Structures are given as C-alpha cells and as structure tokens.
Amino acid sequence: MANKQVISGKEVAKHNTRESCWIIVHGKVYDVTDFLDDHPGGSKIILKYAGKDATEEYDPIHPPDAITTHLPVEKQLGLLEPDTAEKVEVIITDTEKARLERVSRRPPLSEVLNLHDFEAVAKLVMPEKAWAYYSSAADDEITNRENHAAYHRVWFRPRVMIDVTTVDWSTTVLGHRTSMPIYITATALGKLGHPDGELNFTRGAAKHNIIQMIPTLASCSFDELVDAAQPGQVQFLQLYVNKDRDMTKRIVQHAEKRGIKALFITVDAPQLGRREKDMRQKFDAEDPSEVKKTGSDGVDRSQGAARAISSFIDPGLQWSDIPWFKGITNMPLILKGVQRWEDALKAYDLGLAGVVLSNHGGRQLDFARSGIEVLVEVVNQLGKRRGLKFPNEKFQLFVDGGVRRATDVIKAVALGATAVGIGRPFLYAHSAYGQEGVEHALQVLRDEFEMNMRLIGAPTIKDIVPDMVDASHLGAHIVAVPEDRLYGANYDSMQSASLREIKAKL
Amino acid sequence: MANKQVISGKEVAKHNTRESCWIIVHGKVYDVTDFLDDHPGGSKIILKYAGKDATEEYDPIHPPDAITTHLPVEKQLGLLEPDTAEKVEVIITDTEKARLERVSRRPPLSEVLNLHDFEAVAKLVMPEKAWAYYSSAADDEITNRENHAAYHRVWFRPRVMIDVTTVDWSTTVLGHRTSMPIYITATALGKLGHPDGELNFTRGAAKHNIIQMIPTLASCSFDELVDAAQPGQVQFLQLYVNKDRDMTKRIVQHAEKRGIKALFITVDAPQLGRREKDMRQKFDAEDPSEVKKTGSDGVDRSQGAARAISSFIDPGLQWSDIPWFKGITNMPLILKGVQRWEDALKAYDLGLAGVVLSNHGGRQLDFARSGIEVLVEVVNQLGKRRGLKFPNEKFQLFVDGGVRRATDVIKAVALGATAVGIGRPFLYAHSAYGQEGVEHALQVLRDEFEMNMRLIGAPTIKDIVPDMVDASHLGAHIVAVPEDRLYGANYDSMQSASLREIKAKL
Amino acid sequence: MANKQVISGKEVAKHNTRESCWIIVHGKVYDVTDFLDDHPGGSKIILKYAGKDATEEYDPIHPPDAITTHLPVEKQLGLLEPDTAEKVEVIITDTEKARLERVSRRPPLSEVLNLHDFEAVAKLVMPEKAWAYYSSAADDEITNRENHAAYHRVWFRPRVMIDVTTVDWSTTVLGHRTSMPIYITATALGKLGHPDGELNFTRGAAKHNIIQMIPTLASCSFDELVDAAQPGQVQFLQLYVNKDRDMTKRIVQHAEKRGIKALFITVDAPQLGRREKDMRQKFDAEDPSEVKKTGSDGVDRSQGAARAISSFIDPGLQWSDIPWFKGITNMPLILKGVQRWEDALKAYDLGLAGVVLSNHGGRQLDFARSGIEVLVEVVNQLGKRRGLKFPNEKFQLFVDGGVRRATDVIKAVALGATAVGIGRPFLYAHSAYGQEGVEHALQVLRDEFEMNMRLIGAPTIKDIVPDMVDASHLGAHIVAVPEDRLYGANYDSMQSASLREIKAKL
Amino acid sequence: MANKQVISGKEVAKHNTRESCWIIVHGKVYDVTDFLDDHPGGSKIILKYAGKDATEEYDPIHPPDAITTHLPVEKQLGLLEPDTAEKVEVIITDTEKARLERVSRRPPLSEVLNLHDFEAVAKLVMPEKAWAYYSSAADDEITNRENHAAYHRVWFRPRVMIDVTTVDWSTTVLGHRTSMPIYITATALGKLGHPDGELNFTRGAAKHNIIQMIPTLASCSFDELVDAAQPGQVQFLQLYVNKDRDMTKRIVQHAEKRGIKALFITVDAPQLGRREKDMRQKFDAEDPSEVKKTGSDGVDRSQGAARAISSFIDPGLQWSDIPWFKGITNMPLILKGVQRWEDALKAYDLGLAGVVLSNHGGRQLDFARSGIEVLVEVVNQLGKRRGLKFPNEKFQLFVDGGVRRATDVIKAVALGATAVGIGRPFLYAHSAYGQEGVEHALQVLRDEFEMNMRLIGAPTIKDIVPDMVDASHLGAHIVAVPEDRLYGANYDSMQSASLREIKAKL
Secondary structure, eight states: OOOOOOOHHHHHHOBBBSSEEEEEEEEEEEGGGGGGGTTOOOHHHHHTTTOOOOHHHHHGOOOTHHHHSSOOOGGEEEETTTTSSSSOOOOOHHHHHHHHHHTOOOOOOGGSSHHHHHHHHHHSSHHHHHHHHHHOOTTOOHHHHHHHHHHHTTTOOOOSSSSSOOBBOOETTTTEESSSSSSEEOOOOOGGGTTTTHHHHHHHHHHHHHHHETTTTTTOHHHHHHHSSSSOOOEEEEEEBBSSSSHHHHHHHHHHHTOOOOOOOSOOSSSSOOHHHHHHHHHHHHHHGGGHHHHHTTBBBOOOOHHHHHHTTOOOGGGGGGHHHHOOOOSEEEEEEEEEEEHHHHHHHHHTTEEEEEEEGGSSSSSOHHHHHHHHHHHHHHHHHHHHOOSOOEEEEEEESOSSSSSHHHHHHHTTOOOOEEOOOHHHHHHHHHHHHHHHHHHHHHHHHHHHHHHOOOOOOGGGGGGEOOOOOOOBBBSSSSSSSHHHHHOOOOOOOOOOOOOOOO | OOOOOOOOOOOOOHHHSSBBEEETTOOOOOOOOHHHHOOOOHHHHHTTTHHHHOHHHHHHSSOOTTTHHHHGGGGGGEEEOTOSSSOOOOOOHHHHHHHHHHHHHOOEEEEEHHHHHHHHHHHHHHHHHHHHHHHOSSSOHHHHHHHHHHHHHEEOOOOOOOOSSSOOOOOTTTTTSSSSSSEEOOOOOOGGGGGGHHHHHHHHHHHHHHHEETTTTOOOOOHHHHHTTTOOOOOOEEOOSSSHHHHHHHHHHHHTTTTTOOOEEOOOHHHHHHOHHHHHHHHHHOOGGGOOOOOTOOOOOGHHHHHHHTTTTTTTTOGGGGGHHHHHSSSEEEEEEEEOOOOOHHHHHOOSEEEEEEOOGGTSTTTTOOOOHHHHHHHHHHHHOOOOSOOOOSSSSEEEESSSHHHHHHHHHHTTTSEEEEEHHHHHHHHHHHHHHHHHHHHHHHHHHHHHHHHHHBBBBOOGGGGGEOOOGGGGGGBBSSSOHHHHHOOOOOOOOOOOOOOOOO | OOOOEEEEEEHHHBSSSSSSSEEETTTTEEEEEGGGGOTTOOOOHHTTTSBBOOOOHGGGGGGGTTTHSSOOGGEEEEEOTTTTTTTOOOOHHHHHHHHHHHHHHHOOGGGOOOOHHHHHHHHHHHHHHHHHHOOOOOOTTTHHHHHHHHHHHHEEOOSOOOOOOSOOOOEOOOOOOSSSEEEEEESSSSTOTTTTTTHHHHHHHHHTTTTEEEEETTTTHHHHHHHOTTOOOOOOEEEEEEEHHHHHHHHHHHHHTTTTOOEEEEOOOOSSSHHHHHHHHHHHHSSSGOOOOOOOOOOOGGGGGGHHHHHTEEEEEOGGGHHHHHHHSSSOOOEEOOOSSSHHHHHHHHTTTTEEEEEETTTTTTTTTOOHHHHHHHHHHHHHHHHHSSSSSSEEEEEESOOSSSHEEEHHHHHTTSSEEEOOOHHHHHHHHHHHHHHHHHHHHHHHHHHHHHHHHBBBBOOOOOEEEEEEEEGBBBBBBBBHHHHHOOOOOOOOOOOOOOOOOE | OOOOOOEEEHHHHHHBSSSOOOEEEEEEEEEEEGGGGGGOSSHHHTTTTTSSBBBHHHHHGGGGHHHHSSOOOOGGGEEEOOOOOOOOOOOOOEEEHHHHHHHHTTTOOGGOOOOHHHHHHHHHHHHHHHHHHOOOSTTTTTHHHHHHHHHHHHEEEOOSSSSOOOOOOOOOEEEESSSEEEEEOOOGGGGGEEEEEEHHHHHHHHHHOOEEEOTTTOOOHHHHHHHTSTTTOEEEEEEESSSHHHHHHHHHHHHHHHOOOOEEEEEEEESSSOOOHHHHHHHSSOOOOGGOOBBBTTTTTTOHHHHHTTTTTTTTTOOGGHHHHHHHHHHHHHEEEOOSSSHHHHHHHHSSSSEEEGGGGGGGTTTTTTHHHHHHHHHHHHHHHHOOEEEEEEEEEEEEOOOHHHHHHHHHHHOOOOOEEHHHHHHHHHHHHHHHHHHHHHHHHHHHHHHHHHHTTTGGGGGGGGGGGGOTTGGHHHHBBSOOOHHHHHHHOOOOOOOOOOOOOO
C-alpha cells in the first residue's frame, strides 16, 4: 500500500453510504465507492460493511491480495488506527448456535476410522454455506457420484503366499518422492471450511511427505502457501488460464521461481459449472427478493461466488496454445481434466509430461465419465497406438475424483495411474478438525495402504500389476452390489424448488 | 351462429331438465336436449349446468368450436342477454382452498433452476385433475419412466482445449431456423393447467425463437394459436387422422393455407391409451356409483376425457394412405410415433420428410422402448441399408419423451437427431407460472446449452458428433448408477385400488 | 353313505373324547376315533369338533369326498337329525372383526383397473391363512418374484401404420377355441379364499370362453367342477401322479369319460415345497407349544396343509412311465413344470402334445428360472435340433407364473408360446369378489388385449411375431428399470423369526 | 502348575495395584505385575481385576492355556483356597437387562425355519460385543455381502422326471465320509457368543456326522475340542503359521498325533483385517479417553482383540515354505484363502491336496471376489491347463463365505466344489441357542438338502452336474433381482462416526 496514512475508525465510519463507501480489510482502509457495481459478489454485501471492518466476511472467499489487485492505488487510503473500527454487531442465529453446539460434540479423532467419517462429521459441524460449496456438483450430480461408484465396479484378484513382512507404498511423481501414491489436489476457497485455509494442507502434506497442488483460487495467497512449506517439500501449481496471457505468464514464472515443481493446467473449465445445490443454499440463506441478479458487467451473481470470481478464465484456451506455455516455463506441463483417449494422445504427441483424467470432481459436465473409467481406455489406446506401458515415467497418468479408500488408489495404480489426486476428503477433514484432521486423514490412508498392500500380495508399488484387478464391468455404469452404505449415508440428496414457508402468526 | 336472437337468462333457466336442456357457453345459448346421450363426457355433467352458464367447465376440455361442430344449426338458439344468466353456485372445497394457498406460496421463478423444479412446483399447485391427466401414462408407466431413464445410460466423451469463446446452439429444423435444437411438441388440453392454454406456448416460443407443434386436441382453437403467432414464427401441426377423410383433408388444407410449415401425422395412437393414474383420480373425485359408464354409443366414459374425445381417430390408418396425404398437401410429412427401424426405413422409402421416434410420452404401449434407444437402431440400419448419415437434411430424425436437461438434447443430437420434442416440462411450467413459466423454462435450457456446449467442446451444433457420447449400454434397460434423485422425487407413484374411507360419525 | 340311519345331535354330542370321537360333516355322522392319529392335519383340530358339526372347518381344505375316501364304510354312521347338532360357539376375534369391516369397504369392481388391484384388495380382505397359503413361495421367494420381473426385461418393437380397425385375440389351444391366449391354471384349495371354491373359475371361464385347468387338489370335487361347466365348455385336468398307479388310472380314465380334453401331468413337484411364509403364519396363529409336529405316519404337520395332503405324490415318476400313460388314455398329454430345453426335447421325442414351462409359481425350487426365460431357450434349441417353429400345432409350449398384464401374455406369444396360464390373480379376484371378481378379471384382460393388439400393430394372434419383442437381456437377471411399483407394493415381504410378544400384565 | 501352594483370597486381595498385581483364573493364582505392559488387550482391563477372580472376563477371549503359555513358571503362584476370593461386584447395566429379557423371549427352535432366522434372533439376544466381532468385516463390508449376493446370480436348470424316491446327499471330503457336502469352518472366539465355545460345534458335528475344522484362535483349547469328539469323528485343523516355526511344527505334529485328518493353512491373513464395525462398537462401549491405544510393543489395541492376539502370524509365509510343511507332517495340506486361479494352479503343481477359495468371510481385503466366482475361474483354467475335472478326488476345491441355504451349497457343488465351509451361521446358532441351535441348524440344512436334491432331479451328489446351473452372469457384480429380503433385513448397516451424546442434566 503506497499510502501509509493512518485513519481513525471514526473517520471511516462516516463513509457508510452508497455515495461514499469505505471499508476496512486487514487493518487497511479502502474507498470502494466506485467499485460497488463491479463487485462480482454484488454491492449489497459490501454496503453491509460500509464504514466498518469487513475482514471476517472477506477472508474466506477472497485471496488476501484480491482487493489490491482490483482497486486502483489511489483508492487504497491508508492504515487503520488500531482498535478504533466501528464494531459490526454479530448476531449469532439459532442455526449457528446449534452448529457451534455440534462442534463441541465432535467425536475425538481416534474415532474417525476412515475418510467417510470426516465427511459425516464435517456435514454436521461446518457452516452450511461451506458444505453447499464443497459438496455440490453439476446438474443432477450424476458424475459426482459416479466418480466414487466406478471404483466399486473394480474387484481385486489378490496374490497369496508372497512375503509381505515389509511393505513399501512410497513412489515417485514426476520424479519427486512421495510417501504414498496420492497427492492433495487443488480445491478452491479453503477458508470457507477452516480459517487457516489451504495452509492446513501444506502443513499436513509436509508431515506425511505428500505433494500438495496449490489452487489458483486458494483463499490463502500463493506466496503464503509456498512460504509455509518445509525445506524440500514439493508443491505443484494448478492453473486457470487467464484471458490476459501476460497475467498468466507472470503467475507461471513467479511460481517457477518460487520452486513449484510442475504446472497442472486446468482444461475442463472454460466456464465454471452451475452447481444447483450451492445455488439453492443461497436462496435458503437470503431473502430472494433482495438478491441482485446481475451487476453492471452482466455476470449472474446468483450462480455462486466461484462462478463470479472465475470470470477471468479463458474459454478460448486451445491446443495451439501449448507451444506458448512451453516457451514461458521449464516446469513439466500436465493437462488437468482430460476425458477421452484422443485428447490424452494429443497431449502425449505434443510432448507434455502427463494428463490428469478428471472431470473436476463432477462439478462441470454432468454425465462425464469417471477418471478411473477413462484411465482404462487411455492405457489401452496409448498402448496400442504408441506402444506405451503404464505407469510410465515419461508420460504420467493421474486420476482424481471419488477416492475414499486406499483400495481405490491401489485399483488406479494397478490400472496404470502414477498417482491419484484427493480433494474433498481433505476439505472435510480440515473443516471438521483443521490441520490435525488433515494429518489424521493421511494417517488413516497410511494404515489402509499397509494393510491392503499386504492383503493383495504386493510388497512395493511396482508389484501392483494389472492382473490384480478385474475391471471388466467398469464401463457398464450399473448398480454395483452390494450397496455402498457409508458413502450413501453421507450423500446429501439434491432438493427441488420448494414452496415458501408460511411465517408463523404472532 | 345463424340465429342472432337474444335470449334472457330467465328464459334459459326454465330449460333445466332432461326433457328440455339449454345451456350457455361463451354468451351463446344452445339446446342440448337431444345431444345429452351422445355427449362423450356423459349427460350428467351437462345436466349439472342445465339452464345455466357452463363456460367455466366447458373451456378447459373442449376447443372453442367443439359445440358448434357437434350441434346442428337449429339448436344454436341465439345470444344471451348479458348478465342475466343464473349463477351456478361455486363451492370451493377445502382441497381447493389448500391448493390456492399453495399457489400463493410458489417460489419466485429465480429459484426455479431446472425443468425438474417446474414439475415439483406444478405438482403442488395445479388442480389434481390436471396433474393426473398430464402426468399419467400407460399401464405400469414403465415406458414413461424409461423415456427419461434411457438418457442416464448415455455418457459423454467431451473434448477439451477447443476454443469455445463463442458457442452457438441454433440449428435448422426442416429448413426453418430455431434458436435451439428443440421444439415444443403437441400435448392436449392445455387449459386444464392454465386458462390461456396453448397460447402460452405460442407466445413463449415466439420470444425464444422456438418452433411450436400445434396439437389436434388443443384446448385453444387452431386459428387462435395461428393468429397469436408473431410474423415469421414457425408452427407445425400434429394430426390425428379422422375416420372421415374429408374432415382430415379440410384440416390439413386449412393448416397449409394458414402457413403451417410441416405436418406431423401421429401413428402410435390407433386407440388412445388407458392411463390408470388418470382413471384412478376420477374415482377419487367423484362418487363412483353415479359415474355413468357408457353412453348410447358404447364409449366407456370412465376412461377419461381424452379417450372419449378421441373416438374419431382412425385405427385403420395404414401405409397405403401415404399417397393420399401427398396428394392433398405440399407440406413436408413426418410420421410421429415410429418405434422400430423397419418403419423408419419404410417412411424413408416412401419419400417422407422424417420421423419422430416416440412412444407418445409413454401414454400408449407400455414397454415400448425410448425414442433415444430406437434412434441408435435407426441410424445404424438406415446407414447400413441406404447409406444415410444423420443428422440428415433430406430425412430428419426427431425424438421426444423424457427430456429434462440440455445434456439430454445434446446426447440425442450426437446420436443423429435433428431436434428433440419437449412436452410435459412446458405443461408443468405453464401450469405453475403461465406464459412466464414457459419463457423461464426456455431460458433455463438456453443457459444449460451455453454451459454444456462449452463443456463438451462443441462451438456449434455441427460439432456435436457421435464420438462425443458412449451409448454402448443404452439397450440394457438396467438401473443406472447413480440414482436420479430429482426425477425420482417428482415421480408420483401409481396406487392400487384402495378401500373406501369410513365416513366419520357425527 | 351306506348307512342311512338317522342320529340325533344329542347322541353325537356324547362322543366327544379321544376314546370315542364322532363328528358331523355336511349333515352326516362319522366315527373318526381310529382315524385321529392318521389325520394328516393332526388330531387336535378334529378333537376340537368332537361331538359337533365340523363342516365349516372341513370345507375349505378338503374336497367333499375326502372323508368318504379315507373312512371305512362302517365308520360312516348315518344322517344327522336336522337342526339337532350341538353348536360350536364361534368366537369372532378382533382380527376377524377388523377383517370383516374391511370386507365391507371393498372398492366397487369398477375401480379395479388391473390384476394388481385384485391382489391389493384381496390382501386386505381375505383371511390371513388364505393369503399366506396363496401368496407364499419357496425359500427366499426369489423365483416367485423373478417370474414377474422377467417380463419386465422384455420390451416391445411395435409396428405402426397397420390397419387395426378390428383386432382379434382369440386362438386355439390343443385344438380348442379360446377367446384369449390364456387359461386358468390349476391352483389348490380354492375354498380358503371363497366358499364357492374353484366353481368361481368354472363359471367365470364359461362366461368368457376361457379354458379352465382343474387341479387335483381342488377343494371342490372333480365332478362338481365338471358338472358346473356349460355345454361345450373346455376343461383340462392337472394331475399329481399317485404312488398308487391304479388310483391314478381311475382318475385319468374317469376324467376322459367326463369329457376332459387334455391331461397336464405335474413334473416339478416330487415333494411339495416348504413355503416359509405359510409356515410362519401358522406359528403366529397358533400356540406353538401345542402344535403337534408329527403324526404316527411321520409327516411333519408344521409344513402346511398342502404338504400334508400331498404325501400321496409319487417322487418316483420318471420318463419310462410315459408309455404307461399313453396306454391308459387318449387325451393329449402335456408335462407341466419343465424347466430346461433338454427336457422339452425329450417330451417332444416321446410324442407328447406339449410342455408347460413353469416352476410351479415359484413354490418349489427357489432360483429356478422363469418360464418366459426358459421359453426362449426351448424355442431356440428345438428349432435348431428338430427344425420346429413356434407356436406349433403339434407340440405346444405353454408358460405360467408372474403374468399380470395382457402385455405379458403378448410377449410370451411373440416368443413362441401358444397360451399362458394364469393362477394367483384369479385366486385373488375370487377371494375378494367371488365369481364376479373372476369375470371382471377376465374383462380387464380383454380390454388390455384389445388396446395392446392395436398398439403393437397386430390384427390377429398370428401377427404377433418374434421381431415385435426385444428379449436380448432376459437372461441377465438384473434389476430392470424403471421400478415395478404396483407389483412391489403388493409383495408381502418375508419375515424372520421374531421374539415372542410380552403378554400385557393385568 | 508347578507350584501347588494354596493361597487365600485374602492374601491375593492385597496385591491389587500396578506395583503388585495378582489375579485368579480358574482357581489358580498368578502374579501378572511384570506382564501388565505386555498384555495385548492392555493393562487396564487386568487392573480392574487386580487381587480378584478374573475368570469370567478371561474366558471368552482366551484359550484356557493362554496364561500359562505367556507367564513364566515362577509367576504361577499356586492354588486358590476355595471360596475365598474377593467378589467383583457385577453391575448389570440396563442394556444388559434388556438383552436378558430378550433372551427369555427367544422363539422356540421349531419356529427357526432357516439359517437367516438364527442370525435374526442372535442379533437381538447376543452381547453387542460378540455381535460386532462376529458380524463385522473389512472396510465397507462389500466383499462380506458380495459373498452371499454372488449366489443369487446363479440360477438352476433342474431336471424333471427323474426317480427321486430316495435321495442321498452324503459325500466324502479328503476321503472322509460326511452326511452333507458341508463342513463347519474355523471361526475364532466362540465363547464370545456362548460359554461352551467351539465345543458346541464339536458336539453338533458329531450328532450330524459333519466335519469340524478347529480354529487356531478357538476359545476352547485344541485338546478340549479333540477330547470332545466322538470315536471316529473327523476333525480338521485350521492353522495360522507362527513366525516361530518351531511353535508351528509343535502344533502341527501334536495335531497329527491327536488324529486330525487334514491341515488347512490360512494364506489370506498376513495381517488381520481392520473391521470398523467391531472397532466402532468398542468406542461405544468404553470411554474413549481411557482407551489405551498402544502398549509397549506398539500394537494398536484399538483394533480389536483378534488383531492383538494374532500378532504372532507370519506375514513372511510364502510358496517356498511348502516343502517344509510337507516335511513335518503327513496330513493332507490345503491352502485356505486362495483367490485367483494362478494360485490354485501353483498349489496343484506343488502337490497339495486342495485349496479353499475364500476371502476370510469378507474380513480381510475388501473387494476381493467371492469364492463361488473364483471357483468358476479355477475350474475353467485348471481344466484347460492341466486337464482336471471337478469335483476331483486328488485336488479338491472348497469354498466358503456367504452360504445360507442348501441351494447355495448345491450351486457350488454343481460348479465343481467338493464341499462348502459354513461359519457365521453356526456362530449365530450357538450364540442364540447353544449346542441345540447348532444341531437345529444342521437339521434345517438336512431338510433343505432333501427337498432340493429332489427338486433339481439329483438322486445323489454325483448327479449334481454343471449343466444344472446357469452362472453366466456371476462375474457381473450387479444387483440381482429380486431383492434378498431376509439377508437384507439381517444386515446391520455400517455407521459413520457420530457426535457425542449430550448427557441429560439432572
């Protein structure tokens, strides 16, 4: 902030109207009067904090530098005189009181036996808004659930009488060592679930020697997350390509300079999805007659924060852009969101380092197939057409979406994946228990790996081979038997539009 | 009306018996004494209005000209002296009061996020009779639900890294431009759901540049619907072929003269279906002991209004009739209700313009297959036997039934359809919200098309190609995973016959 | 009865002990003292009526001549002096009162729209014991339900543009005309559901020109049922082969003399099945500590009346017995209960007239396949191995089990069946409404046939050909979509053993 | 016990601290002070009994000789002076009182119609801890339920017209006669369910001429179980191979000397499974803050008794160990837990006597396939590669897991199994009814065999041939229709972690 002037809360408080609107964020004072109509989230929410400290509302849904990026320097007025800001009276609703009471009743981590448990607890103790944002997916949420269901159509053919006294499930991803064949994949808005945001993942990953993929839409800033890493800790970067390619170049080159080891370019989100459960939650939470539908820029704000703040993403990104990326960075390039073998082949032929077979956690195109199903197709076709064998050091395949058990990961590895990205389970772990939750989630996976490596008869990751699984009915998209009870109990069924409640008469 | 005599309500009121029964409809007086036993809906309902104004009861289930078509000129007695008719005391039942209360609580349209939502709201706010008529289907309603379920067995294989900055989902149908690859298909008795009837569709279609197919059994008259069209607005006509071919000829030639662009001849309804949910509703609504089962013409009136008023349909319609149709009109001829490739091939060989692969919304033969399943078979066989490729300008394939999402339409287009007919969703939209509902429904589809064209990587309709879908398990008729929650919640399960209620004692 | 002596009720009443036990049945007096231990149903139930009139209890589960067949002539003591029998005080339980109240609330037949409805009503109004006996099936009742479910895996490929002005669904079965391709198959103990027993079927069949198959275990006597037939009415006989072949010969030759047109020899019941729902019902109804498990003959009476009274059936019946049957009768011989093509082929090669592909309504071997599934296999193999085409005049195929709709029958005919046996639906129809119910059930089928012959485009039974159905997934035994709601609602789920109720304290 | 000194309860009672901790078990006094930290179940549970008689708690989860095996001779202090031990006040909780009340309401055995019924009753009357231990399985319990579900995908093709006057379902297993093609397989900790433990199985097996497989982890001692056998009664031994091979050698040679007829070496349990339902039950039952997670040996005691007491099992067991086993015993060797044809082939080539195709009742690797599915694969491949036909005298195939009906067994025999192991159903039978329950369970199976041998048309076991079943969809892992109601009702769905209860305020 150029202007180091100190301003009193009393002065700020005078600017509490649409005509002159100042707010305080992280101890700094900003004049947002001219920005009101351009705010992706609408002006109403800003005006609620006109003349006051908006930090608490701002934090979970903006990276720290969002405000300085968008406001011209002259509107960054100065520093707040400490402890002088007008208080916003916080009204704790009955709903919130009940939630806090539930927080106090969380089971101890020792009772959290698997990743499903985190989701079960988080669903009860996290803010509804965060739950709706994290758990929602596209349209009828078919792909979202298929991502997990697909794993239930793959069965094991374990070997017995193998010496499994010691088992080792560590491996390398793009040349970097990891204690398990998984990584924490990029997910947005971590602070919705826990005030420390994505830092919980950085710290948990460090402890367990796991790679973290930093998201473009983190609610912590990129540098915060890199700074928090331990010496030698490996981080990747997920990239939404900006319409402004210079901006993209700056981001990429900054990341490389800061030691990021690989760049995962998201290709399945030319436009961010409509997630109706998320949209429905907003209607419940607000008085719909007051929700401003579109701002002066024509962005439909009813479609959720993520959609609004993602309007920078370039829907024009195309194959011919690849050479440009190769020209601006030496990091290995991986396409995240490939969904057919033809595109995996193109990526290989263009000399990329790999692809993530992913449908964005079911949040984009409904009825896209699961990554694990596409994996089988990609391994077959690239084997047939280019003679490749997987897992492959030169062109690595990743999958994400729907993973809840170490057995799911082992299935993917047997079918040719180098590693598997896990997202929502860590969001639920940190929403329910913060950093400790993330660490316990990794511990749970570790225990499951040890057990299941032994039980399939594989002393090391290399011993997990294709004939250890039967995936012959994976493509059938039918109800697997038996029923998946824990997953099913956690699934929060979509709801239709409903009649307005009648207000009780006095 | 030949007779322009003015008659007072007092005079009309004297003719209130089976021996002399006059009624008033739309300000005109009719002597229906001799017609009582020929009324397809039975004499009882007419006698209720003997000597009184029957317009309100008449309107939703008859086209305006039904009465003049059936009554000889001499029974059309004259004009009613305004405001002199005897009032029929309307008793608003508790059920109806509760319904009206629910109408007042409809969610605002901004909360209606998808076509399922219209159904969820309509189910609660529309009259039970209308719901039963619209939602019912044949026998166990297996085909009715299969129509939607079949789409859940088709999965996407989207392309990434395609420039989708601008996407265009407009197309042409039989040479006519449409803003989306859909049309509003013909559905009967629109006024049951909303007093403006099919006019809501005409107006909504105009606003969104969509083609409307006018039904033979509209509750608005054909000319009203044509008159309501905007200049240049395209309308098609759905035709039930009359046993009296001269009548059919008059209808067809009148339609052509009025500018109708294509004739869709219904071939799946030689007899209109038994829809048990509809029949069951009538039992609930009336005292069964008083329901007159058959009139003098032997028509079973317990089987619903549609069946009764459809007795004119010719079950003798056959392939050899096609030349006659070609002789009376130059409109393109399309057969609506084809259900096997053999019949599509015949239609092609006879030089027709296309076929609608349809099972009448599941309202006719139960266990008929879905249009989308038949589409795959037709495209394969006509490709193999006649070298045709689809979509095809010369012989166009349409499907209808079960569509709820733009992704459903995109699947059909990928598999070779030119466009997709949508019926019930618009009935629910107008039943719940009138014309505004229809417009919002089209807007919802428009938003879904924009999103999903981007997400499958298709800048235009021509870019939607067969390899974008995996329909390999479409023919298996098995439970798709995951569960279809919104559709399932809306489905109103069939009920068996039930014991009579015990009347509470005083 | 040889002895025409008249005995007073007072005299009979003296013989009310195990030492001397007389009972009255149909106005005649019997000394059953020596028979007590041989009674298949146990002595306890007889002793309850010692010295009294047992007719009401006797009737539903014995053919009228059972007592004279089993008792030596000298024990048939004489005629009762009218109106002198000691009354057995009939205590109407609360359960029975509630049932009778439900009987009074049955919906009128005009509201019974399909065969499912009869089951829904019967389940509520018939005695629990009868429901348990009729509805129960073997083991986990898998085959019982599969019988119906299998039809849901066959879909139609209807023809359009066929002249269906008149449709005719009559056909011939073994050379005899029938108004529909169905027959009323043999089911035991008709009087459990209605006091007129199988006479209801004889009379209903006459009215609708349908063939009745008379069961060996009818609760009416064979001659009663033949006497009740109209002139020209066709009846078949179902035969359980007795260990005593002379007895079998007498039955067969008597049947032929009385005009029976075909003999259906049951081959799937060397031992009658354990039907646990039926067994469970008995435990509920009686004090288990008093249930006598086995009589002096070692028959386990806990396994239900049917099992007990079927102990005469010969488990030694085998292929080499066929010539003997041919030697004793000229009636066409059909094997009822064939379940694999190999056995159908054997029957053909032995010159029999046909086979019923049946699993005894799921009441014998659980996990036997449905008749409709076996039909496809039989038609294929007998076509391949003997060049037969079906339907075939010389060797006719029948199926039974699970039929609820005319469309089910049409599917079977398309796949090669001559006709289809229907059993339980008529039991439910007569249990709920007597003869009128049976007639209405046949009327419902008639209406369904008319409609569906038109809708598949088949003017006559001969026009129903194999390419009108798609049975390609019939053998998969998987959940068909959509769900079968009416059938499912009627299915009375099996129950496990349960804890004893605690008797309320006074 | 070397030391025969007699010690008074009063003296023992003084040693009731962690510093000096004596306990009484079966009338003998032990000093366990130094053993406290090495106790696999933790020190807390021992300290509860410090100075007192611990027999009742000790018995269900330890073989009688466990304490003498683990304690050095000098700590085995002497005999207790009779009737002088300090009483541990037993508090009967409300939960326990309610359970005991339910025990008193068990239905009589005559109402227990099938093996499902035992489970239904046991679930209600056995201690929760025992239920959790017996019924739990690995991870999501998918394999556990699949084991049973798989049988529902095999259907019968029964023969008719076969003389089944007498049917004989006895057979030989490894040369030993058995009255049915089943055996009681090894299951651990029998005393959890009933105080007589595995003795109930020994006695029940004797009565019905069935072979019992004695488990390594029996709660009765090996010798007790052998001593309880009738002359000529055949017993097998299930072996967990100890890291200490001398110990294993001693066990094996002792078994052979005692007359054990075959050795079943468990190969699917290098590490015993995490069974979350069991683990969850422990959390419910105890105050989690006091559960000691790991002892000084690093064994995680939260994972259940079985896991703890199984730490001796050697995860290094491998194919090259086979010759050693052959060298120490002449008993036939069978591998228990083979799950793919490649391993069955290896076992054959190494000259073993057979394999059990088993996944340890679903308690080890989730998503392992069912034994019945693997059976089909093994029969095919060993037929193709070694020309073997099954059932085979020289190399016998067994399956276990999921069996509930004689029809399940018949299916396995038709597909090539020599016999089938049954485990949990006998645990439930003895938990609910003791030895009588086991006998009744065997009687139920006997009745089912008699019936079903007749109904499939197989007079003897040799007549059960492959063409009697259709297993063509066994590998599809899809929902079989119709639903398996009794099994489903018994299945105790897994639960997620749940919030702590709020203690009611006073």
